[in-house]
Amino acid sequence: MKSQKKTIIIGSGFSALAAASYLSKSGQDVSIFEKNSQIGGRARQLKKEGFTFDIGPTWYWMPDVFERFFADFGKLPSDYYSLEKLSPAYSVYFGVEDRITIGDTLDKICEAFESEEAGSSKTLRKFIDKARKNYDIAIKDLVYRPGLSPLELVTPETAVRVGQFFSTIQRDVRKAFKNERLALILEFPVLFLGAKASKTPGFYSFMNYADFGIGTFHPKKGMYEVVKGMAALAKELGVVIRTDMNVEEIIIDQGRASGVIVNGQKYMADLVLSGADYHHSETLLPKKYRQYSEDYWDRKTFAPSSLLFYIGFDKKLINVDHHTLFFDVDFEKHAEAIYDNAKWPEDPLFYASFPSITDDHAAPNGKEAGIFLIPIAPGLEDTPEIRAVYLDKILTRFESLTNQNVKNSIIFTESFCVNDFVRDYNSYKGNAYGMANTLLQTAFLRPKLKSKKVKNLFFTGQLSVPGPGVPPSLISGKLVADLMQND
Numbered sequence: 001m002k003s004q005k006k007t008i009i010i011g012s013g014f015s016a017l018a019a020a021s022y023l024s025k026s027g028q029d030v031s032i033f034e035k036n037s038q039i040g041g042r043a044r045q046l047k048k049e050g051f052t053f054d055i056g057p058t059w060y061w062m063p064d065v066f067e068r069f070f071a072d073f074g075k076l077p078s079d080y081y082s083l084e085k086l087s088p089a090y091s092v093y094f095g096v097e098d099r100i101t102i103g104d105t106l107d108k109i110c111e112a113f114e115s116e117e118a119g120s121s122k123t124l125r126k127f128i129d130k131a132r133k134n135y136d137i138a139i140k141d142l143v144y145r146p147g148l149s150p151l152e153l154v155t156p157e158t159a160v161r162v163g164q165f166f167s168t169i170q171r172d173v174r175k176a177f178k179n180e181r182l183a184l185i186l187e188f189p190v191l192f193l194g195a196k197a198s199k200t201p202g203f204y205s206f207m208n209y210a211d212f213g214i215g216t217f218h219p220k221k222g223m224y225e226v227v228k229g230m231a232a233l234a235k236e237l238g239v240v241i242r243t244d245m246n247v248e249e250i251i252i253d254q255g256r257a258s259g260v261i262v263n264g265q266k267y268m269a270d271l272v273l274s275g276a277d278y279h280h281s282e283t284l285l286p287k288k289y290r291q292y293s294e295d296y297w298d299r300k301t302f303a304p305s306s307l308l309f310y311i312g313f314d315k316k317l318i319n320v321d322h323h324t325l326f327f328d329v330d331f332e333k334h335a336e337a338i339y340d341n342a343k344w345p346e347d348p349l350f351y352a353s354f355p356s357i358t359d360d361h362a363a364p365n366g367k368e369a370g371i372f373l374i375p376i377a378p379g380l381e382d383t384p385e386i387r388a389v390y391l392d393k394i395l396t397r398f399e400s401l402t403n404q405n406v407k408n409s410i411i412f413t414e415s416f417c418v419n420d421f422v423r424d425y426n427s428y429k430g431n432a433y434g435m436a437n438t439l440l441q442t443a444f445l446r447p448k449l450k451s452k453k454v455k456n457l458f459f460t461g462q463l464s465v466p467g468p469g470v471p472p473s474l475i476s477g478k479l480v481a482d483l484m485q486n487d
């Protein structure tokens with residue numbers, strides 16, 4: 001009888017949970033070692049005074065990716081959590097009581113575009129149709145390739161779209177839409193990929209199809225239900241999940257990964273997979289076994305970090321939706337402060353989420369849960385004083401834009417920023433969303449799933465293939481599990 005291979009997985013983010021299920025299903029003996037006391041990584045949950053907040057992701061996009069994941073185990077997402085399509089999907093503020101609402105169907109969104117600029121809905125339908133074709137090519141096929149070779153990207157479909165890899169989202173959007181506000185809305189989805197629209201290949205317009213063509217969903221009780229669902233599946237398949245297990249070292253024996261050290265104690269394994277941030281994972285190895293130098297990481301375009309606030313309000317708020325974006329300030333200036341000249345933005349754009357508008361579980365009756373997010377450059381100085389200044393800045397603007405007082409309705413405020421990303425997740429420079437998907441950081445040009453220097457050592461997660469976001473993390477877990485099984 002073949003003996004079961006023992007695999008240790010570092011971390012319990014989405015990619016690690018996904019990989020664990022695939023590996024366990026293939027017959028391996030899988031244990032997850034998570035340093036924190038709560039699983040889920042960047043998608044952990046904060047509960048306070050009857051309020052529930054998702055600490056990280058709040059947008060559930062690309063439901064087909066989650067369906068495909070659960071289907072691989074003969075399951076449905078609804079076996080673990082229930083989804084609601086948000087209506088409206090979100091709204092975007094451009095000035096005082098001036099906002100565009102993005103509905104839950106393309107027809108409704110076309111109406112909104114039309115009232116902003118006559119004739120724009122026809123252009124939008126054409127744009128989204130092209131984006132849909134890219135979605136079919138990218139999300140149903142290309143992203144499920146492990147980034148081993150450039151040839152993976154060469155298919156009959158991509159061959160006729162080569163120009164889209166060298167054009168950018170910004171160029172394509174602005175060629176089609178002259179209206180600044182509509183252009184900004186169409187450039188918003190690629191922020192999830194971690195780079196500016198002017199640095200993201202035009203082919204990534206599939207994100208616009210995910211946004212306008214498929215829509216925005218909310219798992220009842222919050223995104224953490226997805227973490228819980230994936231952990232439940234993993235456990236059903238035999239995975240052991242251990243929390244408060246900070247891996248201090250990956251043990252190498254004759255060039256092979258043979259276990260990890262936690263709290264000075266050795267845990268042996270046949271295979272080691274790290275779902276922690278790639279940069280940190282390599283620091284768990286002696287220098288000669290690391291594939292990427294500090295200089296390599298420093299040269300890479302990292303996705304932003306974030307300053308986040310989780311606020312309990314003692315009343316229901318008005319003039320906001322479940323997801324509300326505040327684009328009332330100069331977008332380019334803020335982007336420059338993130339990507340070109342790293343500093344705190346003077347007038348930040350920000351995003352706010354009020355899950356309790358659609359979900360009773362998020363806040364006690366008559367109260368509102370608010371999550372505010374300002375994207376910032378990774379590695380910025382992070383002090384309580386700076387956080388306080390920015391909280392006041394955005395709440396002052398929020399009050400005037402939405403025409404209501406909220407500062408005097410705050411029950412409590414919790415915050416999370418660069419220092420917390422580093423402390424809680426060992427995140428490189430406190431990045432929130434990993435490494436950006438630019439042309440030179442796509443597919444085979446990203447840090448590899450399999451170590452080139454250490455046998456039986458693998459990596460997964462948003463710094464590797466295919467990239468940032470919850471759906472890509474699920475895919476990353478599948479890709480690495482396939483590689484490990486075939487190795």
Ligand SMILES: Cc1cc2nc3c(=O)[nH]c(=O)nc-3n(C[C@H](O)[C@H](O)[C@H](O)COP(=O)(O)OP(=O)(O)OC[C@H]3O[C@@H](n4cnc5c(N)ncnc54)[C@H](O)[C@@H]3O)c2cc1C
Nearest residue numbers: 011013014015035041042057058059247276461462469470
């Ligand atoms: C604020 C924020 C908002 C976001 N919004 C969205 C969104 O709306 N939609 C979306 O799709 N995506 C969003 N994302 C991105 C998404 O959350 C991530 O891409 C995804 O969760 C990353 O998963 P991962 O598998 O790479 O692992 P991570 O979540 O990074 O987990 C890594 C795990 O490894 C653990 N670890 C680290 N070092 C060690 C060690 N030495 N020993 C043991 N364990 C260790 C960490 O504690 C952590 O649990 C957001 C992210 C953030 C931060």
